[in-house]
Amino acid sequence: MENMVEHLARERSMEWREALRKSIKAKDRTSLERVAMPEADPAERAKSHVEVNQGLSVQMAVEESRRCLDCPDPTCIQGCPVSINIPKFIKYIEKKDFAGAARSLKETNALPAVCGRVCPQEIQCEASCFYTLKLKAPPVAIGHLERFAADWERKSGKMFIPEVAPANGIKVAVVGSGPSGLAVAGDLVRLGYAITVFEALHEPGGVLKYGIPEFRLPNEIVDVEINNLKKMGVEFLTNFVVGKTATIQELKAEGYQAFFAGSGAGLPNFMHIPGENANGIMSSNEYLTRVNLMNAAHDDYDTPVLLGKNVAVIGGGNTAMDSVRTAKRLGAERAMIIYRRTLAEMPARNEEIKHAQEEGIEFLNLNNPVEYFADKNGRVNRIRLQKMELGEPDASGRKKPIPIEGSEYELEADLVIVSVGVSPNPLIPQSIPGLKVSRWGTIVVDEKEMQSSVPELFAGGDIVRGGATVILAMGDGRHAAAGIDRYLQKKNRSAS
Amino acid sequence: MNKIISIEHLSENVVKLSIEAPRIARKRKAGHFVIVKIGEKGERIPLTISSSDPEKGTITLVVQRVGVTSHKISNLHVGDSVTDVVGPLGLTTHVEKFGTVLCAGGGVGTAPLLPIVEAMHKAGNRVITVLAARNKELIILEEEIGEFSDEVVIMTDDGSYGRQGLVTHGMEEIIQREKVDFAVVIGPAIMMKFSSMLTKKYNIPTVASLNAIMVDGTGMCGACRVSVGGATKFVCVDGPEFDAHEVNFDELLTRLGGFRDEEFKAYQIFLETLKKEVT
Ligand SMILES: Cc1cc2nc3c(=O)[nH]c(=O)nc-3n(C[C@H](O)[C@H](O)[C@H](O)COP(=O)(O)OP(=O)(O)OC[C@H]3O[C@@H](n4cnc5c(N)ncnc54)[C@H](O)[C@@H]3O)c2cc1C
Ligand SMILES: Cc1cc2nc3c(=O)[nH]c(=O)nc-3n(C[C@H](O)[C@H](O)[C@H](O)COP(=O)(O)OP(=O)(O)OC[C@H]3O[C@@H](n4cnc5c(N)ncnc54)[C@H](O)[C@@H]3O)c2cc1C
Ligand code: SF4
Ligand code: SF4
Ligand code: FES
Numbered sequence: 117m118e119n120m121v122e123h124l125a126r127e128r129s130m131e132w133r134e135a136l137r138k139s140i141k142a143k144d145r146t147s148l149e150r151v152a153m154p155e156a157d158p159a160e161r162a163k164s165h166v167e168v169n170q171g172l173s174v175q176m177a178v179e180e181s182r183r184c185l186d187c188p189d190p191t192c193i194q195g196c197p198v199s200i201n202i203p204k205f206i207k208y209i210e211k212k213d214f215a216g217a218a219r220s221l222k223e224t225n226a227l228p229a230v231c232g233r234v235c236p237q238e239i240q241c242e243a244s245c246f247y248t249l250k251l252k253a254p255p256v257a258i259g260h261l262e263r264f265a266a267d268w269e270r271k272s273g274k275m276f277i278p279e280v281a282p283a284n285g286i287k288v289a290v291v292g293s294g295p296s297g298l299a300v301a302g303d304l305v306r307l308g309y310a311i312t313v314f315e316a317l318h319e320p321g322g323v324l325k326y327g328i329p330e331f332r333l334p335n336e337i338v339d340v341e342i343n344n345l346k347k348m349g350v351e352f353l354t355n356f357v358v359g360k361t362a363t364i365q366e367l368k369a370e371g372y373q374a375f376f377a378g379s380g381a382g383l384p385n386f387m388h389i390p391g392e393n394a395n396g397i398m399s400s401n402e403y404l405t406r407v408n409l410m411n412a413a414h415d416d417y418d419t420p421v422l423l424g425k426n427v428a429v430i431g432g433g434n435t436a437m438d439s440v441r442t443a444k445r446l447g448a449e450r451a452m453i454i455y456r457r458t459l460a461e462m463p464a465r466n467e468e469i470k471h472a473q474e475e476g477i478e479f480l481n482l483n484n485p486v487e488y489f490a491d492k493n494g495r496v497n498r499i500r501l502q503k504m505e506l507g508e509p510d511a512s513g514r515k516k517p518i519p520i521e522g523s524e525y526e527l528e529a530d531l532v533i534v535s536v537g538v539s540p541n542p543l544i545p546q547s548i549p550g551l552k553v554s555r556w557g558t559i560v561v562d563e564k565e566m567q568s569s570v571p572e573l574f575a576g577g578d579i580v581r582g583g584a585t586v587i588l589a590m591g592d593g594r595h596a597a598a599g600i601d602r603y604l605q606k607k608n609r610s611a612s
Numbered sequence: 613m614n615k616i617i618s619i620e621h622l623s624e625n626v627v628k629l630s631i632e633a634p635r636i637a638r639k640r641k642a643g644h645f646v647i648v649k650i651g652e653k654g655e656r657i658p659l660t661i662s663s664s665d666p667e668k669g670t671i672t673l674v675v676q677r678v679g680v681t682s683h684k685i686s687n688l689h690v691g692d693s694v695t696d697v698v699g700p701l702g703l704t705t706h707v708e709k710f711g712t713v714l715c716a717g718g719g720v721g722t723a724p725l726l727p728i729v730e731a732m733h734k735a736g737n738r739v740i741t742v743l744a745a746r747n748k749e750l751i752i753l754e755e756e757i758g759e760f761s762d763e764v765v766i767m768t769d770d771g772s773y774g775r776q777g778l779v780t781h782g783m784e785e786i787i788q789r790e791k792v793d794f795a796v797v798i799g800p801a802i803m804m805k806f807s808s809m810l811t812k813k814y815n816i817p818t819v820a821s822l823n824a825i826m827v828d829g830t831g832m833c834g835a836c837r838v839s840v841g842g843a844t845k846f847v848c849v850d851g852p853e854f855d856a857h858e859v860n861f862d863e864l865l866t867r868l869g870g871f872r873d874e875e876f877k878a879y880q881i882f883l884e885t886l887k888k889e890v891t
Contacts, residue, residue, distance in 0.1 A: 316830050318649055318656075318696040355698035357830060361635050382832035386844060393837060393844065393863055395870040402833035410655065410827070415881075418655035418680050419827075420874035494866035543830060543849070 127204055128186065136207055137186050150254040151180040158474040162444050165330040168471055169233070177264040181209040184256045187246050192258060195244030197591040198224045202241060206261055218269035219276050221262060226302040227295060227590060229270060229337050230324060232263025235587050236465045270340055280348050281308035286604055289314060289372040291358045291544060294322020295586045296378035296577030298341065299593025301350045307601055311350045316357040319409065322380055326409040329438050359547030364573065374572050374600045377559060378593065381578035383539040391488030396422055396496040400439040400535035407442055424531025426450045428499055430485055431535035432462040437469065439533040440477050451477050456484040456504045456517040484517070486524065488532065499527045540579050548573065558582045565599030566592055574600050613693040617670050622752045625677040626720060627686045634669030636661070636699050642707065642727035643853055646671070646699030647829040650684045654695060657681045658826045660724035661700060674723030674752065679875050680882045701829045702852050707731045711793035712738040714786060716779050716807050718799020719745050722753050724821050725798045733760035742782040748773030779803055780810050787814050797856060801865045808856035820856035822847045822864060825871065839863050
C-alpha cells in the first residue's frame with residue numbers, strides 16, 4: 117500500500133496542482149500579506165451574540181490561498197492532529213473549486229466548519245507552516261481557509277453527503293454526542309454499521325452546544341453536521357444516560373456488539389475555599405449551559421440566569437474566556453479574569469485573549485481567590501484575593517505561582533464563575549465492572565485502537581485525555597472507529 | 613416525547629400524573645428521580661419517581677405547583693406529551709431491615725417518600741409514617757402511604773385534619789413511645805432541618821432527600837452542590853439522599869433561594885400571559 121508521503125507526493129504532482137504552482141512565482145507568493153479576518157466591532161459585539169470572526173469573503177480566501185507555497189514537504193500537515201491534506205484543500209480554493217476544497221477536508225475531518233473556528237491553530241497546523249518555521253513570517257491562515265471552505269459548502273445548500281456502504285446489520289453504540297462521538301458515528305455509518313448515539317442531554321452536540329458560546333461557534337453549524345449524520349442513517353437517542361437509563365451490559369443484551377465512550381470531562385472542579393457555595397458562585401459549566409443550551413438570557417425561555425454588575429471569572433483557559441465574554445455580553449459593568457499566573461502562561465487561545473481585551477475584559481493576573489463573602493441574602497458580594505508571584509517552572513513546564521504573604525485584599529463581585537478545570541465524568545466508568553481507569557478517573561485505552569480493558573468498549577476524547585481539544589477528540593474518534601471496525605471484523609470472522 | 617396516560621389533581625396545587633417512559637419504568641428503584649422539560653423553551657426540573665408500572669411502561673410523578681414549570685405541568689392533559697424526560701437519576705435508597713423505621717413527609721415531600729415507605733415495608737421493617745402539611749387540603753397520598761405503613765399519623769398546622777401541630781411533634785411522640793431504629797425525612801428544607809435536629813437529639817440515624825436546584829442532573833454543572841459533613845457533594849449524582857445529621861441545611865435553604873427574584877419575575881410574567889389567553 118502507498119504510504120502517506122507517497123500519497124501526498126502523487127496528489128501534489130497532479131497536473132492542476134503543478135499548473136497552479138507555476139502560475140505565480142514563489143517569491144511573489146511570499147511577498148503577499150496575510151489576509152486579516154474581518155471581525156465584528158468590539159464595542160458592538162460586546163453587547164450582542166453575533167459571531168466575532170465574520171469569515172473571509174471569496175476574494176479574501178482566494179487571495180490568502182495564494183500565499184500557500186504547496187510545499188514539497190508540507191510540514192503543516194504534521195501539526196494537524198488529523199493530518200488534513202492542507203495544501204490540497206488550499207489549492208482547491210486557489211483554483212476557485214470551493215466544493216472540491218470542502219470535499220477534500222471531509223476526507224479526514226468530519227467537522228471542518230467547527231475546527232476552522234475553534235482549533236488552536238497557532239500551536240498546531242499554523243505553528244508548523246513553512247512561513248512560521250523558515251520565513252519567521254505570519255503563517256498561512258489555514259484555520260480561516262478551512263472555515264471558509266466549509267461555510268461555503270454549507271451556504272451553497274449542496275452539502276456533500278459521503279456515500280454509505282450497504283448495511284451490515286451490526287449494531288454499535290456511541291455514548292455521548294460530542295466531537296469524538298460524532299466522528300465515530302460518521303466513520304462507522306459509512307462502513308455500513310447501524311449506529312445509535314446515546315446522549316444524556318436533550319440536545320446532541322456535547323461541549324460544542326452547551327459550552328462554546330454562539331459568538332465563537334453558532335449552534336446552527338453544529339446542527340447542520342448532526343443533520344448530515346442523520347441523513348446518513350445515524351440514530352440519535354437524546355435523554356438517555358448510559359449507565360442509568362440502561363447499562364452497557366443491558367445494551368449488549370439488546371444486540372449492540374461494540375461501544376464507544378465519548379462521555380467527556382463534564383465534572384466541574386471547585387477550589388474548596390470558604391464561602392464558595394454562596395449564591396452567585398457557579399461553575400462555568402453551569403453558567404454556559406444556562407446561557408448556551410437553555411437560552412436563559414432570552415425572556416421567552418424558562419431557565420433563569422443570574423446577571424452581575426461586577427463579574428469575576430476564576431481561571432485562564434478557553435472556558436474562562438468564554439464565560440467572561442458571555443458575562444460582558446449579558447451586561448456586566450466589570451467583567452474580570454482572575455488568574456494566578458500571567459498572560460504568557462494562559463492556556464486560552466491567543467485569539468480569544470486578544471478578542472477579550474478588545475471587548476474591555478479586565479485581566480487581574482497574578483491573583484488568586486482565598487475566600488468569598490456574601491450579603492444577608494446569601495449572595496456573594498466580595499472576594500478576598502491574594503497576590504501571587506512566579507517561581508521556578510513546575511512539572512507542567514509552567515512557572516509555579518507562589519502566594520505573597522500579607523498581600524490579601526478585597527474585591528467587589530456579585531457574580532463569580534469558577535473555571536478551574538474539569539474532571540472526567542464518572543458515570544460511565546462507575547457503571548462498568550472491570551473497566552481500567554487511571555488515577556485521575558480517565559478510561560485507560562491502548563493508543564492505537566482506542567480499546568479499553570473491556571474488549572468491546574472503546575473510548576476517546578476528554579474521557580480518555582481529561583480535557584483536551586475538539587480536534588484531538590475527533591482524531592480519537594476516527595482511530596476508535598477504525599479500531600472498532602477491525603475488532604468486529606475479526607470477531608465476526610472467527611464466529612462464522 | 614412521553615405521553616401522559618393519566619392525570620389527577622390531588623389538591624388545588626398538587627397533581628399526580630402517569631407518563632409513558634418504558635425504559636425508566638423498568639429500571640427505577642426507590643430514591644430515583646427524573647428530569648423533565650416542558651416545551652422547546654422549557655426549563656429542566658427534577659421530580660421524584662413516585663411509583664412505576666414496568667408492565668405498562670409508565671412512571672408516576674406528583675408535582676406541586678410552585679413556579680413556571682410546575683404550573684405548566686399542572687395544566688397538561690391526558691394525551692399531551694412531556695417534551696423531555698430523562699432518568700432514572702441519582703442513587704437508590706439504601707434499604708435494609710433496620711427494625712422500626714420512622715418516615716416523615718412534609719407537604720409534597722410525601723411523593724418522594726412513598727417509594728421509600730414501600731421499600732422499607734417490603735424489606736420487613738415496621739414502618740410508622742408521619743404526614744404533615746399546613747391544612748387538610750395539602751395532605752396527599754394518604755391511602756397509598758397507608759398501604760405500606762403499620763401506622764400513619766397526620767399532622768396539620770391548623771388542625772383541619774389529623775392532629776394539630778408540626779411534624780416534629782408527631783415524630784417526637786412516637787420516638788418517646790417506642791424504639792425507633794432509623795428515620796427518613798423528606799419535605800421542605802426547613803422541615804427536614806428541624807426533623808433531623810430532633811432525631812439527632814435521640815441519636816436515631818436519619819436520611820434526608822435533598823431538593824437542591826438542578827440543571828443537568830448528571831454531575832456536569834454543580835448547581836446542586838450542598839455541604840455534607842463539611843465536604844461539597846453534588847445532590848444529583850452523590851444523592852439525593854444523605855445522612856441528615858451531616859447536611860448543612862442552612863446552606864441548602866440559602867441556595868434554594870439562589871434564583872428567587874428571577875423565578876418570581878418569570879412566574880408573574882407567565883401568570884399574566886395565562887390571563888391574557890383566557891380573556
Ligand atoms: C467552554 C469551553 C470552551 C472550549 N473551547 C475550545 C476551543 O476553542 N477549542 C478546542 O479545540 N477545544 C475547546 N474546548 C474543549 C473541547 O470542547 C473538548 O475537548 C471536546 O468537546 C471534547 O469532546 P468529547 O467528544 O470528549 O466530549 P464532550 O464534548 O464533552 O461531549 C460529551 C457528551 O457526552 C454526554 N454524556 C456524558 N455522559 C453520558 C452518558 N453516561 N450517557 C450519555 N451521554 C453522556 C454529555 O452530555 C456530552 O454531550 C472547550 C471546552 C469548553 C467547556
Ligand atoms: C431530587 C429532587 C426531587 C424532587 N421531587 C419533587 C417531586 O416529586 N415533586 C415536586 O413537586 N417537587 C419535587 N422537587 C422540587 C422541584 O424540582 C421544584 O419544585 C421545581 O424545580 C420548581 O420549578 P418551577 O419552575 O415550578 O418553580 P421555580 O420558578 O423554579 O421556583 C418557584 C419557587 O420554588 C422554589 N424552588 C425552586 N427549585 C426548588 C427545588 N428544587 N426545591 C424546592 N423549591 C424549589 C424557588 O425558590 C421558588 O421560590 C424535587 C427536587 C429535587 C432536587
Ligand atoms: S483541523 Fe485544526 S489543526 Fe487540523 S488543519 Fe484544521 S485547523 Fe489546523
Ligand atoms: S507549510 Fe504552509 S506554505 Fe507549506 S503547504 Fe503547508 S500551509 Fe502551505
Ligand atoms: S444538577 Fe448539574 S451537577 Fe447536579
